[in-house]
Amino acid sequence: MSKPWIILFPLVAALAIASACGEKSSELSQRCRAAGNDRLQSAGLRVYRGSSLNAGELQVGTIPACSDSSQATQIYLLARRALAMIPEDLRPAQVSIHVSPTLTAKTPPINVTEVHRESNSILVDARSLKRIDLSTMLHEMAHVQMASRAPSGTIAARLEESLGEGIADYYAATIQGSPNLGKIKGKAARDLSQRPVWLRGGWTRLADASKPWLAHEQGWALAALLWSQQKEPGAILRDLITCMKSARLDSSESPAKVIDSWLASCPANSRESLVKLMHRWIPSSMY
Numbered sequence: 476m477s478k479p480w481i482i483l484f485p486l487v488a489a490l491a492i493a494s495a496c497g498e499k500s501s502e503l504s505q506r507c508r509a510a511g512n513d514r515l516q517s518a519g520l521r522v523y524r525g526s527s528l529n530a531g532e533l534q535v536g537t538i539p540a541c542s543d544s545s546q547a548t549q550i551y552l553l554a555r556r557a558l559a560m561i562p563e564d565l566r567p568a569q570v571s572i573h574v575s576p577t578l579t580a581k582t583p584p585i586n587v588t589e590v591h592r593e594s595n596s597i598l599v600d601a602r603s604l605k606r607i608d609l610s611t612m613l614h615e616m617a618h619v620q621m622a623s624r625a626p627s628g629t630i631a632a633r634l635e636e637s638l639g640e641g642i643a644d645y646y647a648a649t650i651q652g653s654p655n656l657g658k659i660k661g662k663a664a665r666d667l668s669q670r671p672v673w674l675r676g677g678w679t680r681l682a683d684a685s686k687p688w689l690a691h692e693q694g695w696a697l698a699a700l701l702w703s704q705q706k707e708p709g710a711i712l713r714d715l716i717t718c719m720k721s722a723r724l725d726s727s728e729s730p731a732k733v734i735d736s737w738l739a740s741c742p743a744n745s746r747e748s749l750v751k752l753m754h755r756w757i758p759s760s761m762y
């Protein structure tokens with residue numbers, strides 16, 4: 476005897492899933508249109524699909540309609556929410572996001588989200604959408620706001636990268652009002668109320684270009700120190716953004732010289748407290 480439910484159950488389940496997805500994407504597109512545009516753009520924000528990255532050069536794609544791609548629309552709505560939360564003087568004037576750009580063979584894959592420095596725009600791997608939350612978006616927007624340049628020299632590049640990651644984490648945490656950043660398997664990727672304990676010995680790699688540098692983790696340690704000092708987007712955050720925006724780093728192989736050149740670009744009245752902060756972050760053998 477045939478068992479029609481065996482055939483019917485998967486069919487009903489498939490239809491239910493399809494209808495749930497359909498509803499979801501039409502809801503998304505409705506929310507997108509309610510923002511006042513038919514396309515993924517609004518004041519200070521543009522989301523692109525079909526962009527490509529070739530030998531570091533970005534070819535800009537097109538701005539899809541609200542109903543074209545639910546992934547791009549989700550990213551657009553999240554970015555809009557993030558932008559609306561950022562105090563005006565800390566908000567980037569223009570944010571461009573490229574969703575899953577085509578990468579040429581020599582271009583490394585996008586690690587969830589990152590900032591393309593040359594164009595100062597955000598790249599997103601849409602396959603990692605589940606790992607992208609408000610804090611991720613705020614973190615990337617901090618990089619856009621800082622628009623810092625990559626210096627030459629291993630030590631300068633690594634210190635600058637860690638400073639940028641730490642400040643971007645601190646920016647995201649203070650603006651969202653929580654120390655939990657990013658998500659991996661339902662847990663925060665970084666919790667600024669804790670210092671990363673497994674970092675011991677990490678600084679010894681600073682000058683060794685043959686060993687990977689864990690810029691996010693070194694940055695986390697800095698962000699945790701900052702979070703313990705001030706939990707609102709206040710004077711410390713504004714000063715740090717100023718330092719990053721205008722820094723011209725010494726490219727010598729001396730960490731102390733690199734840090735001093737960074738501090739030289741910070742507002743004069745905050746320099747003393749930032750020197751103390753650097754001493755708490757970097758081991759005394761280096762600074």
Ligand SMILES: [Zn+2]
Pocket residue numbers: 614615618639640643
């Ligand atoms: Zn970052």
